[in-house]
Amino acid sequence: MIVIEGLRKTYGDLVALDSVSLTVPAGQLFAYLGPNGAGKSTTIRILTGLTRIGSGQISLDGYDIVRQSRDAKRQCGLVPQQANLDNELSIFENLDVHGRLFRMSGTLRVRRIDELLSFVDLAERRDDLVKTLSGGMKRRVMIARALLHGPKILFLDEPTAGLDAAIRRRIWTLIKRVRQDGTTVFLTTHHIEEAEFLAERVAFLDRGRIVAIDSPSRLIDRVGAWAVDFLADDELHSEYFPTRDGAERRLVTLAGPVTIRRVNLEDAFLAMTGRKV
Amino acid sequence: MGGLLAIYRREMLLLRRRFLRICLGMSVSPVLYVIAFGYGLGGADGGQRYLQFLIPGLVAMNSMTQAFGIATEINLSRFYLHIFEEFQAAPIATAAYVGGEVLAGMTRAGLAVVIIIVIGGLFGISLHCGPLFWLAVALNSFVFAGLAVWTAMIVKTHADHSMLSNFVITPMAFLGGTLFPLDRLPDWAQQILMVSPLAHASRAIRATASAAPCDWRDFAILAVLGVGIFCAAFRSVDRARD
Numbered sequence: 001m002i003v004i005e006g007l008r009k010t011y012g013d014l015v016a017l018d019s020v021s022l023t024v025p026a027g028q029l030f031a032y033l034g035p036n037g038a039g040k041s042t043t044i045r046i047l048t049g050l051t052r053i054g055s056g057q058i059s060l061d062g063y064d065i066v067r068q069s070r071d072a073k074r075q076c077g078l079v080p081q082q083a084n085l086d087n088e089l090s091i092f093e094n095l096d097v098h099g100r101l102f103r104m105s106g107t108l109r110v111r112r113i114d115e116l117l118s119f120v121d122l123a124e125r126r127d128d129l130v131k132t133l134s135g136g137m138k139r140r141v142m143i144a145r146a147l148l149h150g151p152k153i154l155f156l157d158e159p160t161a162g163l164d165a166a167i168r169r170r171i172w173t174l175i176k177r178v179r180q181d182g183t184t185v186f187l188t189t190h191h192i193e194e195a196e197f198l199a200e201r202v203a204f205l206d207r208g209r210i211v212a213i214d215s216p217s218r219l220i221d222r223v224g225a226w227a228v229d230f231l232a233d234d235e236l237h238s239e240y241f242p243t244r245d246g247a248e249r250r251l252v253t254l255a256g257p258v259t260i261r262r263v264n265l266e267d268a269f270l271a272m273t274g275r276k277v
Numbered sequence: 278m279g280g281l282l283a284i285y286r287r288e289m290l291l292l293r294r295r296f297l298r299i300c301l302g303m304s305v306s307p308v309l310y311v312i313a314f315g316y317g318l319g320g321a322d323g324g325q326r327y328l329q330f331l332i333p334g335l336v337a338m339n340s341m342t343q344a345f346g347i348a349t350e351i352n353l354s355r356f357y358l359h360i361f362e363e364f365q366a367a368p369i370a371t372a373a374y375v376g377g378e379v380l381a382g383m384t385r386a387g388l389a390v391v392i393i394i395v396i397g398g399l400f401g402i403s404l405h406c407g408p409l410f411w412l413a414v415a416l417n418s419f420v421f422a423g424l425a426v427w428t429a430m431i432v433k434t435h436a437d438h439s440m441l442s443n444f445v446i447t448p449m450a451f452l453g454g455t456l457f458p459l460d461r462l463p464d465w466a467q468q469i470l471m472v473s474p475l476a477h478a479s480r481a482i483r484a485t486a487s488a489a490p491c492d493w494r495d496f497a498i499l500a501v502l503g504v505g506i507f508c509a510a511f512r513s514v515d516r517a518r519d
Binding site (some may be wrong): 048049050051052069070071073074076078080082083084085086087088089093097098100101102103 | 367
């Protein structure tokens with residue numbers, strides 16, 4: 001379980017996070033959605049101990065991240081946005097060092113490494129140097145490493161950034177399987193489909209503030225069910241309607257290229273913040 | 278202790294992977310110094326007397342540079358590979374991180390000293406490598422490995438660290454009593470240069486390498502400096518979180 005109360009973080013005059021409060025129940029897959037610079041990575045960095053907390057309180061599985069930082073860190077696995085593996089070491093060696101950092105015993109370490117490499121479908125590459133792996137494989141190694149010590153909470157910072165569609169789907173399947181094992185998953189993303197496909201609850205973050213938290217379907221329902229896109233003054237505009245009939249009635253009144261489609265999370269974000277994700 | 282050993286193990290895995298390259302790299306400058314200063318500028322005896330003086334100086338100099346070299350690894354892991362974040366997110370004490378990196382720096386320094394002893398042997402110079410000799414080497418590398426961690430956490434880019442090395446480590450290497458005896462300099466210059474930990478290390482290593490009586494104050498100064506720098510490194514790692 002993740003509990004954040006009144007989190008604020010500033011860098012000089014810049015307010016990176018302001019009055020962020022949220023609770024993620026145990027076992028939930030939670031997505032933190034916002035454009036670049038909204039404060040998503042800053043939140044994850046604070047939660048995982050990479051950046052100092054400004055003000056506010058955070059507990060991870062009941063452990064305060066300041067007063068009980070080592071206990072709190074033991075509950076967490078982190079897959080950062082940038083690959084942070086030792087390229088000159090093998091996959092096994094990278095995972096082995098991680099297991100030692102979390103004080104796992106030798107036999108448990110080796111067993112878990114083998115289990116997790118099978119889980120991410122890299123068992124046959126166990127002794128290969130990391131520098132020989134593709135970007136998608138490296139991301140899978142990072143997921144295996146983050147899960148090695150059996151964390152109760154998994155933090156994924158833009159887990160599919162820079163990956164092609166096929167690899168992205170594969171990573172999503174892995175994340176769903178992690179969630180099925182009862183692990184709480186906290187995911188930052190600016191991919192709409194990622195949040196819609198994976199998350200049970202989504203928070204919209206804009207300029208360091210949470211503007212809405214709910215399930216993807218309820219967030220969408222706040223805007224409408226159908227959208228009509230049209231060009232006006234050389235700009236793309238969208239209007240939202242609760243029913244398809246309403247959308248179609250509007251459609252016939254418009255000239256030029258017009259489309260009708262289902263409302264998605266991006267529409268909800270745009271409607272609530274005035275900005276695109 | 279588990280965290281310290283994990284950090285140390287990672288550095289040793291990297292050392293093992295690059296062992297041949299690192300050993301060859303560690304051999305180049307001592308061989309050049311021996312040829313240029315020993316044979317090239319040496320006296321009528323083919324430079325043997327000067328080599329007897331020079332080799333312990335090279336031990337001091339190279340144990341310093343190799344121990345300080347751990348800063349490059351830390352900078353790489355911090356600014357380019359981002360592995361430092363893996364350590365920050367792990368439930369280990371800050372002291373374990375500093376201790377693991379310092380121990381890795383000391384191991385590299387020890388390896389460099391073994392290489393110099395072998396090179397010295399090939400040129401007919403043998404050193405008395407007793408426990409006090411190794412204690413002096415260990416204290417010298419402890420000071421500079423701690424300095425490496427400290428400075429690697431303070432700098433904002435790897436280029437900053439290279440500049441620091443040019444302005445601090447290189448002058449110290451030449452003026453720390455490694456290549457010539459400091460007592461040939463005026464008193465005021467000697468007093469200034471004795472502020473450098475390397476001057477004390479050179480004196481202690483040279484005395485112990487020739488089984489001559491050594492000044493225990495050199496050991497004490499290195500030990501106190503080493504502990505002080507370790508504490509500064511500890512504080513800098515914690516502050517590096519922002």
